[in-house]
Amino acid sequence: MSWLKKAGRWINDRSGLSEMIKPLMNHPVPPESKWAYVFGSATLFCFILQVATGIGLALLYQPSSDKAFQSLQYITYKATLGSTLRGIHYYGATGMIIMAGVHMLRVYITAAYKYPREMSWISGVVLLILTISMGFTGQLLRWDDNGVWSAVVAAEQMGRIPLIGKPLARLLLGGDTLGGQSLSRFFAYHVFLIPSLIFIFVGFHLWLVMRNGISEPTKPGRLIDPRTYRQWYHNMLRQSGVPFWPYAAWRDAVFSSLVIIAIVVVAVVFGPPALTKLPDPSNIITSPRPDWYLLWIYALFALMPPKIESYVMFFGPVLIFFLLFALPFISNKGERSPIKRPWSIIGSAFVVIVVISLLVVGNRASWSPHFKAKAITNFSIPQNDSLALTGMILFQQKACLYCHKINDDGGIVGPDLSHVANRMNEQQMIIRIVNGSQDMPAYGGSLSHDELNRLVAFLKTRQ
């Protein structure tokens, strides 16, 4: 026996390593558990990737309100492969959120949350909340102007929580305003507090996999009966179960490996999100946007009727998470097959479509004034129509162009006015400009009679 083998035996004898690992590796799993089962482990590997790249970034980062932005510039432009490291951490977050989402949908569609795996679902929902919190606090650690304004927006949303809203908002910012205390807190949450909670809940989630076994692939008509299920599952594994390693693990390994490689490729090709301006809350020329995984919430708040918004901001998340936590208690037995539970497919498709639509709409942000709209040039206005020509200049000066498009430029908050004269007469235009509407300011108080005439003269040429 070689000395290497001897050493190995000694270590194993004294440490009991194989006693610990072998049951994990050899535990039997249902034979037909195939590719639908890879998303949970892919989420876990994304998390491990985040921990590893996060440690890498922490070697270079300065968690101090006055220095963090410079250290990010250093990481991005100077540190060896720093930009790639940032990119992997960013797209790793994206990967983790997508994989967690797909994993959750799979569990929902195949009703794997039913008896006896209710706790797996509940701890999974907790992990989802923690993962989103990581995404949010991570965006703040970039500590550019988007970071500071995202913190303010989050504080405002917390402010809508009844009774304790204001103190919570204050707690988030670490004081009355942003400052030296803010980033230290976000750093502590992102690097210590939330990850340690994730470790605890991942441990618990995995323990439950060992204790209750992974759910068997569904079969229409095979119902879950809490009185007999455990015995049935046990017998099924004894008859036809296969060892996890390597018969099920190989798919996890291959898929997770592909996910990680894809994340690295995307990070190298696209690079990390660009750093914007200094974290100076007194620089007001900025258009804060959340990272994509929170963009749908940003869209929701713009689209919602303002009257109900404050309530939705609080009761919406409460209701969603209440329903998620309640799910395994609402139905924990009976049919699992998605073919027999068509509503689970319709419901999942609905959620996916709504979130993707909101992401598309949020990316377009049609409700935001288009501050960069360029001066419109005098096309198709007769040169002798001086009223209309000056009206065109007013159209820009009075900020109309920020919200209304004319031909190629302008915002899309209000209607496109390229051909407004075809649908509105002079009187209607005047009424609208003077009185405004829900989404348009009333210009009656700030336009002179002469200015109004010029504007209308210009709009009348838009046919």
Add this chain to the structure above:
Amino acid sequence: MSEEKNINRRKFLGRLSLLAGAIPAAIVSVPIFGALLGPLLQRQKQVWRKVANASDINVGETKLIQYLNADPLPWAGVSAKSAAWLRRVSEEKFIAFSAHCTHLGCPVRWEDKAQLFMCPCHGGVYYKDGTVAAGPPPKPLTQIEVRKNKNDIEIKTAPVPITTITQ
């Protein structure tokens, strides 16, 4: 030792062990929660800051003012700055608005020719007096205290205005 005595002893020792763990945990938690909840326990004192000369701003004009928050920490850097909009209503009267939109706190900008404050986030618009002109904001721009001290215009630093569910 009788059976009953043994059970009592077992119960007692179990509880003693739990208590022995709980007491130091509770004691140590106090300063940790102190650090976490510090912002709620310590009230920051607001201060007056000079932000402009009265002679630099004409009647009817609205100007951006930038100032340092009250008592910033030495490592706050530029993150301890705040912005507000100062408006001279008449020779003697000045008003100042926090730059935070009352919808979700984004920074509103003043469009001078249009005489409107506009928010880049969700399209909130306010008139020159701070009242809502369009979009989702639930209430007018928050005013902050301003005073004229000879030729100095001073504003009182203020917390980030937080809109609550009851506004």
